[in-house]
Amino acid sequence: MGTTNVTPEELNYHGYTTAQYEQEIRVSIPFHAEVHGEIQEFLCETWEPEAALSVLDLGCGTGLTTQIIRETLPKSVFTLVDFSNNMLDGARQKFGGGNVRYVCQDYSKMSVSSGKYNIVASVIGLHHQTDVGKLAMFTKIRQALVPENGVFIFADLVTFRDRHRAALEAARHYNHLVEKATSARMLSEWAYHHMFLNQLAPYEDQLEWLYWAGFTSVNVRFLKYQTVLIVAQ
Numbered sequence: 001m002g003t004t005n006v007t008p009e010e011l012n013y014h015g016y017t018t019a020q021y022e023q024e025i026r027v028s029i030p031f032h033a034e035v036h037g038e039i040q041e042f043l044c045e046t047w048e049p050e051a052a053l054s055v056l057d058l059g060c061g062t063g064l065t066t067q068i069i070r071e072t073l074p075k076s077v078f079t080l081v082d083f084s085n086n087m088l089d090g091a092r093q094k095f096g097g098g099n100v101r102y103v104c105q106d107y108s109k110m111s112v113s114s115g116k117y118n119i120v121a122s123v124i125g126l127h128h129q130t131d132v133g134k135l136a137m138f139t140k141i142r143q144a145l146v147p148e149n150g151v152f153i154f155a156d157l158v159t160f161r162d163r164h165r166a167a168l169e170a171a172r173h174y175n176h177l178v179e180k181a182t183s184a185r186m187l188s189e190w191a192y193h194h195m196f197l198n199q200l201a202p203y204e205d206q207l208e209w210l211y212w213a214g215f216t217s218v219n220v221r222f223l224k225y226q227t228v229l230i231v232a233q
């Protein structure tokens, strides 16, 4: 039994071309570009460009996050995981073979080698996990990282313990969708995702769960509306 609350069919990503999906995800996730800019800044602060790292991208989609990491650390090797073959096809078209390996699987059901990865990234990729599933994934990710200096780059949509803040930030998220959607279909699709498919957990809980999972340094690099970027080591 996995802990994912949706099937790839329910997410409907097979109904998109790569170009359409990428245009829509950049618009429908508030601060998608800013978060990726922050990730790149973090990578440049932490590693030299010639570093040859082992990188795992969970819920990689069409590879937009891997693309940033690969441009910044081109000598690294990548494992990309997604349960939607259509999304992985978008990544395959971008990167081909060579230093990129593709796994079509539900990451919550997948076993991952211990101590193997320098970086595990998951960007807008874990919010379909139940609460128990999120904690289990944080634990699995901590175990997958090299023990000395492995880094989990985690960006996602979150809610808040304080219900007034939770309501306010959800309103801002929906308002962003209304303002930025370029068609009625697009607005209805992403509002539906947000209301019925996404399963957000309070940001404060998730920080706690990261510590419970064994991370000892958990830093919030970006937080606006419901979009957060956390770097955990």
Ligand SMILES: C[S@@+](CC[C@H](N)C(=O)[O-])C[C@H]1O[C@@H](n2cnc3c(N)ncnc32)[C@H](O)[C@@H]1O
Pocket: 004, 008, 011, 013, 025, 058, 059, 060, 061, 062, 063, 064, 065, 081, 082, 083, 084, 087, 105, 106, 107, 108, 122, 123, 124, 125, 128
């Ligand atoms: C919204 S995309 C984000 C991709 C990329 N990081 C970006 O920012 O564009 C999230 C991806 O996670 C995948 N996904 C969600 N739950 C998954 C699971 N349990 N196992 C594998 N992939 C999953 C979806 O199919 C989707 O392609």
